[in-house]
Amino acid sequence: MSHILIVEDEEKIASLLADYLTKAGYQTTTMYEGTEVVSTVKNNHFDLILLDLMLPGKDGLAICREIQEFSNIAMIMVTARVDEIDRLLGLELGADDYICKPFSPREVVARVKTILKRVNPSLRSSNHTSIAEPTATLELNSENYQATINQQPVELTAIEFNLLNILARAPGRIYSRSQLIDQVYQDNRIVSERTIDSHIKKLRKKLNAIESDNELVQSVYSVGYKLVLT
Template sequence: MKERILIVEDEERLADLHRDYLRQAGYETDWLASGETAVEWVKENRPNLVLLDLMLPGKDGLEICKEVRRFSDVPIIMVTARVEEIDRLIGLELGADDYICKPFSPREVVARVKTVLRRSSQPSREDTQTLLSLDEESYQATLVGEKLDLTALEFKLLSILANKPGRIYSRDQLMDLLYSDQRIVCDRTIDSHIKKLRKKISAAAKGVELIHSIYGVGYKYEPI
């Protein structure tokens, strides 16, 4: 079955260009010209990926991304001509998987779609990661055969990141996931936990870097 791409783009000419190239690459495509119906469409049709323009009539791309993330992990690629850094950061914090900035070539769009779909369709963590093993029941992490002496909080943090390789999490997102009791903590607390995690990972496997900093945004996990 062909993978299905939803294109949310108010410029018909550009949408047609996306559709032509994506179809040639073997994808099935759907198009919405307004943001008003995008969230319900995703909920009802469950596409494999959403190519989402930032500036849309009715409802903008950031709001759509935010609403979709409340019920779905469908990969979202934001398309924008607004290259200000704040838009990039807000988009990532809301859960966008990638960005494409106008002007761009249709081939770049296809390449980005392939990359994001390949990343999102990877098998489960247990199947893909030979270096790291996580036992959710015992809160035990093993790296290249060496047990990591992690606190429960450090284990949970590592598990959150490792469950979504390549996904960028902001500090606020990680705090919300770690502290379900809504306690008030400083966002630098996350930095402290990450620093300790990296130190323990380095002690078990010298030279191995699994947790990466994204300047001004947050952190992501990349398996080796």
Template sequence: MQRILVVEDEQRLASILADYLHAAGYSTHCLGEGRGVVAWVRGNRPDLILLDLMLPGRDGMEICKEIRTFSTVPIIMVTARIEEIDRLLGLELGADDYVCKPFSPREVVARVKAVLRRTSARTPAPHGLRVDASTMRVSLDGHHLDLTAVEFKLLAFLLAHPGRIYSREQLMEGMYPDQRIVNDRTIDSHIKKLRRKLDLARSGCNLIRSVYGVGYTFDPDPE
């Protein structure tokens, strides 16, 4: 059963939403203020979050922004603000959809179903990496990786042909098509930093493997 986190300070409204979501086959957990939301998400990994914008303790946009630093869990913003800028800000911060108060609980359930259907297509590959070239966002096992532009290009280059071994020269040609002069040890430095960030998301991660005397490869099944 998929679990929905309802973050709503109006207790009656939260209870109504929970009842409708239960009737639709979801389990729910409700939080009434903003301070404990991020810690709860880290510890419980919900399948979707209904996040009110105006909360006591902490603003919903701040919460959404912080969650997006470590998780790609679908988020539907719930707001009484109708100004277009607030809607756009919510989506730009990583929200998947929004609903405006007042709303029908049936509409919210329909939005939840639609977002879960849409985001299910973003299921990570078996190696756990999710790469969005349009936004240059990368996550591993749901944890956001804060990559530089060069690190992103390097990872994407290796990921395009998993299992293929690239020499440093080939990686430099792929990374720097303008033929700038770069020391081949620069690639080693970028690989080292990239591996460190992968390891922070998954301890012992060995997706990028060194091949002694040859170069590097992306190993989708390092076990």
């Protein structure tokens, strides 16, 4: 689980970012002022920092400079200052990205995912996934969107394939509808939870046509969905 440090003096924004990142599967730590950020980074492991530019105690640019002296940790600068000088200065200091307020929390999550995959290749999804369990063998090929169960092909749409691929990354794990939306629709379009329910319904029907004795994609009331292969 990647660990994200959120440094943001506006508590409502910090809380919102923490909620969205936690739902996306990240561990988060939040700080509201800049004085102790550098020492905290030195004494703890973080995979990425969301760093506000305007902070009490010490500003984000100074923090960025100091951290770059001893660490190559990924950083996203978050600020309401949008003039070009600040933008270029932040990136020249080694920041990986720059997000201006107001922003969509889903956009932030999408950018975090993109940067973490770039700096840590082990987080990238494999093109081919094979999961064998006592009652079913599921194979997914992301290059051609082909899926098979017990060597029988399943004709899926791109959305259905992506949903199954997400669920298959951790069989038994419950994914909320909002998590599925964030991971399937990374272009930040507005999608209702009913849309996910509709796609899941069609996916389950296709899977059940082959594996009729087992409900492979199961719903968890008021929570979301999980893949069960045992």
